[in-house]
Amino acid sequence: GESVGLHLPTLSVQEGDNSIINCAYSNSASDYFIWYKQESGKGPQFIIDIRSNMDKRQGQRVTVLLNKTVKHLSLQIAATQPGDSAVYFCAEGEYNDMRFGAGTRLTVKP
Amino acid sequence: GAGVSQSPRYKVAKRGQDVALRCDPISGHVSLFWYQQALGQGPEFLTYFQNEAQLDKSGLPSDRFFAERPEGSVSTLKIQRTQQEDSAVYLCASSLRTDGSPLHFGNGTRLTVT
Structure with a gap:
């Protein structure tokens, strides 16, 4: 069936590195x-x-890339900081049909 | 208020008890949503209100779940005869418009059924 999924459940990066x-x-x-x-x-x-x-769309230190051909979405975080440590969810759809993936836990190492 | 407010933050109920979870959305927000989030999972849609009208309740897992928003602002999610599988975080979210603008979530109510 239709689903939204994430490739990796956890991601660990060094402070200052970029995260994807x-x-x-x-x-x-x-x-x-x-x-x-x-x-x-x-x-x-x-x-x-x-x-x-x-x-592609850019925000403050974040960029989202959308590849419709392969149905892939990515979030890039520049110069990752300790405060970026969290679980990140992608979601797809509109208001009452918003579907969330299980999430990726990002850990930033000092 | 500054954001979506939910109460209580934590609720422990014995199996079979009824519970009521409250959501105060951001003032002026038309749309209000309830989600259920199991441990280690993403939020799952429960129900949606546009003002006081409940337009979609397809995500409610059983007829023990009931939600209302009588005056188009505060909403209550009620669970009757709670079961252990109801243990989860219940998230409320609101949005300004009805066109799929980003949702603003509260911090949730963690329900534990023993």
Whole structure:
């Protein structure tokens, strides 16, 4: 069936390095994607979104890349900081049909 | 308020008890959502309100789950006759518009059924 999934459950990076978190989706009709960050004990926090008519969007230290051909989404975090340690979720869909992946835990080593 | 507020933060219930979880969305937000998040998983959709109207409740796992938003602001998620499998974090989210704009989540209520 349709699903949103993540390639790796955990990612460990050195402080200052760039991080790349990947996400695969299977619904070729999807046209809206969001990345959320969830810290322990908190709700998901919106990071950045992208619509299918774009293949790249940049925010502050973050970039989302969308490859519709292979149905792949990635989140790039530049100069990763300890405060970036969290679980990152990609989500696909619109308001009442938002589907989340299981998440990737990012750990930043000092 | 500054964000979505949920209460209580933690709830322990004995199996068979009823519980009520409260959500105060961001003022003026039209859309309100409830999600269930099991440990180590992503949030799963439960139900959606546009103002006071419950437009989608397809994610509610059983008829023991009931949600309301009578005045189009505060919402309550009620679970009757709780079961152990109901143990999870219940997240509330709101958004300003109805066109799929990003959701703003509360910090959730962690429900433990013993």
